[in-house]
């Protein structure tokens with residue numbers, strides 16, 4: 173009989189986490205430091221971009237209709253009447269019927285012209301340019317509002333800004349953006365056997381791996397992780413760490429002690445100071461997980477095994493954090509792969525199997541959840557839904573990349 177009398181499924185656990193998730197708090201920050209942050213408001217174009225009609229090749233600009241019916245044997249003959257120089261419109265340079273002007277890449281399309289042909293596709297005879305095929309209206313031209321029209325949404329709220337987004341913001345003259353504040357996530361490591369990374373473990377002791385791992389993931393995800401050290405499996409130590417962390421953090425993760433043994437303090441301490449909403453999830457690894465709340469602060473109890481803690485972070489905690497960032501769903505990179513081996517699974521629980529990717533094939537990396545090497549030797553996770561008894565070798569799967 174399970175120690176967990178009322179384990180909930182992953183969907184219900186995530187729904188519970190989302191129910192207690194704080195809303196995003198917007199802040200304005202410089203655009204050039206905004207990569208990786210999530211927009212709180214749409215970025216709207218305040219002007220047309222590029223703002224003027226311009227050529228995308230080195231060539232000749234003219235009226236497209238002057239090349240209608242042009243061919244090798246019957247080229248259009250256009251009189252070259254001048255050149256466009258870069259960076260400013262050419263005043264007084266007008267293209268009329270039967271004429272053209274030389275234009276460099278990025279040059280302002282002169283008045284009257286509506287198409288450009290590449291130099292390579294022309295021949296010259298003195299001031300006459302021969303065009304041997306019809307050129308369509310707008311060919312090789314970027315019109316003044318073709319990239320972004322004034323008033324259009326350039327980047328929508330909820331978007332995690334990429335380096336290329338930052339370039340677009342610069343092109344559009346944005347020096348600041350409104351993004352969600354980085355959620356402050358407190359991390360408390362628990363266990364009488366834990367020692368800090370700087371210590372040499374004595375018999376029966378292990379170094380605290382989870383705090384560093386959780387903090388690293390969260391920092392990269394756009395959070396501000398704060399470590400509250402290692403606490404012993406005693407109510408008083410838990411409460412001392414919690415009372416320090418609670419006023420400083422938006423969310424608290426307590427690693428270890430989340431099961432139902434005598435030494436497992438997390439559920440009792442959360443219940444004593446707030447409420448436990450979920451204790452036990454039909455998730456593997458990650459069954460002994462707690463979702464609770466103290467005041468308005470969400471508090472998670474994560475299993476101590478590093479691999480389990482990592483899976484729970486990704487599957488259960490990230491949806492809440494993404495909500496706090498204003499994202500519709502967690503930002504996870506995935507890739508399609510073919511399963512290199514069959515994966516048996518117990519029906520009734522959602523399983524996450526660590527896999528190694530090799531040229532499009534995902535090979536399971538089996539190992540006990542206490543093994544650290546499985547985290548390093550794998551590239552990500554394959555999800556096996558609760559309702560099935562496993563996945564066959566050769567099936568197409570999505571791999572959630574680390």
Ligand code: AMP
Nearest residue numbers: 361379380381382428429430475476477
């Ligand atoms: P627990 O969830 O507290 O029962 O711990 C399960 C296992 O994970 C035990 O072997 C612990 O020693 C180990 N463990 C707990 N916390 C950590 C941690 N922060 N870093 C590394 N291992 C841990």
Ligand code: MG
Nearest residue numbers: 362363428429
């Ligand atoms: Mg423990």
